Amino acid sequence: MTWNDFLESVSNSALGTAIREGATTFAWIEGTHVLMVTTVLGTIAIVDLRLLGYPAHRRGAKQLIKDMLPFTWGAFVLAVITGLALFASNALNYWDSNPFRWKMIALFLAGLNMAVFHLTAYRRIAEWDDLLPPPIMARVAGITSLGLWILVAFLGRWIGFSAPMV
């Protein structure tokens, strides 16, 4: 089975077909996807701005991260689930879409950036918890995260305006 065959079988699966052919199914899943992606971006921006040295409603970075991360993670999981569902409804065409591919790359890089941050600067957060501005590694992580997630939002919107969706 080739990759294209696999994508076609995903599209033709019961799930893919139900989403594609349902009267309002796609719209509801898409609406939820947008809500989740904007929630990820909105809650992560608060943390990223803190990493850049702009305090939110508290000065301590660690507690702020603890405040926000449950929402970011919860929204992210739902964004992935709804995203997979949307993809399944039209797998071949989404795979062929350049903005879609770049969006997946941006997502991967955002995840990588987060992992690096958690394994390095975050390990020593007690040292810089209420320091303004934070150390350079934290600021780099913050601006990279913010930039990548805004890019994800733009690329996601452009999928609908680019070939082969348009």
Next chain:
Amino acid sequence: MNMREAAAQLYRTAVSTEIREVTWVIPTVQSIHIVAIAVVLGSAIVTDLRLAGVLATDETPRTVVRRHLPWMWGALLVLLATGIIMAVGEPNRVLMNNVFWLKMSLVLFAFVLTLLFRLPILNPEFRIEHGRWAKMVKPMAWASLLIWIAVVYCGRWIAYAI
């Protein structure tokens, strides 16, 4: 002149045509609109959940609202500006659409709720527990969140209600 005629006239203007015909304008304006939605949701989640007693309860409501409300106002302005560009560019899709007007009603409602229940908190003399609407603060905070969520769904549904 009714809405249909107004929309048709708007459609024929040079500005409207330009917005529609320069291919990158509408997708870019919509993307900026989406990023601004994210800012509103981030602010709304923090302030509404603080008022609901769920998040950051070790910080005073005033601290939380004071920090996040300006971001919400700023983002709402960006949403208005990008929204106007989209309405001017595609007047039929926007102005002749029931879902759009439902969305505008909900936005107005959320905006008024925010004004009524957030602005007094900024006053250092104000005590939430002693305010006239003390019992309404928590339910209104949850209602506010739900209304913003409904606005997001309406926004996406505009495209499907044409």
